Amino acid sequence: MALCLSPGGCPYDEDEEIAVFESTAAEHGGPSRPRLPEISVISPGLDTRPSIIEPKLAAKPAAVRQGSSGDGSSEKVQVFLRIRPLTDTERGRGEEQGCVAVQDEETLMLKAPKESQNMRTAERGVTQSIHKFSFSKIFGPETTQQHFYECTMKKMVKDVLQGENRLLYTYGVTNSGKTYTIQGIGREAGLLPRALVSLFRKLQGRLYGAMDLKPVMYQDVRQLDAGEVRVEEIRRNSLLKEDENQSSRRVGTTTIWDSGIGGLSCTSNIATQLEETDSVCLEPDSLSHSVGDNLEEGVQFSIWVSFYEIYNEFLYDLLDASPALQPRKRATLRLSDDRQGNPYVKDLTWIQVRSAEEAWKILRAGRRNQSFASTQLNQNSSRSHSIFSIRVLHVRPEAAMHISELTVCDLAGSERCKEQHNGERMKEANNINTSLLTLGRCIAALRHNQNNKSRPPQVVPFRDSKLTRVLQGFFCGRGTSCMVVNINPCASIYDETLQALKFSAIATQLVHGPSTKTRVAYILSLLRDPAGVVNDSTLMEDDEDDSDIEDGDITMLNTEALLQAVDVLKKEVQRQREEKEVLEANVREQVVSEMQEIISEMQNGFRETLEADRALIEERYEDKIDNIQKHLKKFYSQELKERDQEIEALSAALDTRRETDSVPVPVPQGDSEGPRRSRRITSNSEANRLRSELDQCRAELLTKTHELIKLKMQLEVPGSTGTLTTAADRKLEEGQRNLRQLRMDLQRLGAGLQSGERACCRNTGGERLRQALTAADETLAKQDQTLLELQNGLMLVKADLRRKAETLAQTQALCPQLPPSGSDTSTTASCKRRGCGAAAPSDTENRPPQKRPFYQSLFPSCTPTRKYNTRAVEDANITPYSRILRSRQQSPPRSPAPTPRSLRGKY
């Protein structure tokens, strides 16, 4: 890529058209740029994406680029750029570095000088060093005031006389030539004096001389009575007189007055500037040749002016009685809204003027009250936004009054606060920058709303600063605005200039809202076609096609037509309201469905989280249960072991005791026992008696035993039955022994279970106990099996014995010499013991009676009969363990071994 020199001496990129564009919009929240191009291009453009402009389009003529209207002024906000010439001093300082170059009458190139902040960031690759801007028209340093006026304000004056509202405001860095552009110096009169001269020349012979009609509030007119007229005259004359007095004095003095805020004084060194502007000399302009052109017949015009400033976010009336004559403190003005919500400056002084000279004198008088100060960059820097308004009252003899307005706003220059070493200057600079920033935000919001009509509009922050509040009407359809951007080509303020240009680039993307005229056209179109639905787009088309409608004025309509218009508008309002209701219903529906989706997504999310948490907690508790199980297992096995040892020790001790007890107790000797001796003697005699009885019983038992043995021997039948009976007896004894042992085990387990259940209640896990119980179950089942086997064996033995008994009875019948009663008893006892005979058919009688309830409570379902018969006993003796066992046995098939989850469920 080759670098060329622009006409202004600035090198620019030949291949710039292929560049990817960065824009101010991007820096204000637009889409982020993927990579930095070499040149940033900022231009009004027509694209709905304001930040990206086609390079070829940028090179096209203004008429082509600015819409179909052709003149380029009907819709887009016009933004003019004016570059002021460098002074000799500035050239001497080396400020001319070719950083500002005009490429064509609409395109400006900025190239960052070496020392600038922009160049430093560009070298780091953060931003570009070359920037390209497009404007409605660019005016170079050589532009004369006359030329600039003709290209910018001339048409505005014409529009105002046609009844329109117009605003022109200058924006730029301090010392860039804003005040020079608006007011001018010496023979170089600025826009405002030229506009005044043009206005009065046009109105020659059409001025309304009386002072009885005065503009009030936003744009109302008030009829003054004679007294009020007199007051108005006095006020005007005093201002004019004061101006004459001031002018006659030798200027060059320094006026000191209070700024009105906290007693802070402000030095107004206006000598030089006033000296020159006082003698502003106007050259005849083109308007002078078109006196009376296009003015409505029969209408007279009354011209009123006001002049106020916004200083540190306070409004001051510059046409109020001179501060030099009044107390040092200035009164502030308040902002109010009229019934339609239009903002206006309350109690603002309006002075009727009858010539351009009078208007200029009033302006000069006001300027003496304005806040100027000497700053680093400008000897006479405006420290406030000054607003000069010209209201034109269109006085018709038999019709309603109409007001139009031309407002010229000289904005204070933006500047870097850090360069201000004076506290007051710093505060001013802060306020200036804040209000300018708000203006930028308003413009950006307006542009956003215009470019995104389908989306909900952004709130335009007009209320965030006084400046935007007073200018609000011009941005909201009650007129149009035009911006003049002033720049100073000095290299030392390059960064500030770049920021100012970026700011203005947003304004270049703005289009005017529907104007008052357009609204009139809208009403007229409704009257013409009341049933038809007229929307904004058709309205725009109508405007372009039908100039008659656009030129219409609602004040020309008679009462009947106006009433009709009211009816039509009411219907239209109703229709739009219904439309909006439908729209709102749709929006609500969409919002609800979206909310439902969001809620269901949230539910799913929560469910997943819950599941994950649950799994985690389960895992943790499983670990805990495992640990507890291990500890319990260890504990109970240890416990069982210890108890077994204890039982063994106790059994051994019992055996020893028994052996000891069997040894006869020696009779105590003498009276050493003291007073209990008689009792012991009694107990000894009792013992002797019992012992003798015992001996007797033993002897009897011995006899009976011998008899029994004898009988047994008699009954002994050689063969398998005898062996079987012996084996059955042995097994029965063994089974009873096992049962005893088992009972003891079960008692221990029962105790363990109770303590285990208590532990389980504290969430310590009963799985180990369950396992122990399962093991006990199995043992019991085995024992049960053994018992059943024994019972079967016993039944066989009984049957065998029954047969033997029958044989024996037959034998006895044949041998009556067999022993009588004793043998009968023993036989019966023996038979009973062995379970034979009809008197003992039930197997339950073979069990020790005291053992049944316990056994039945443990084995409730061994046999159905037992179950039915022992239900009451079970219920009475129910224990937690038996309950568990019962529940297990009642739920066939046997449930699998409990899992941690089922245990968790339980506990």
Ligand SMILES: Nc1ncnc2c1ncn2[C@@H]1O[C@H](COP(=O)(O)OP(=O)(O)OP(=O)(O)O)[C@@H](O)[C@H]1O
């Ligand atoms: N186009 C121009 N031709 C000749 N001189 C100019 C031009 N523009 C500005 N100047 C001079 O530059 C100086 C600064 O101008 P001016 O006071 O208008 O700046 P400003 O932007 O109003 O500054 P501030 O914002 O501080 O009030 C003045 O001396 C003025 O005469």
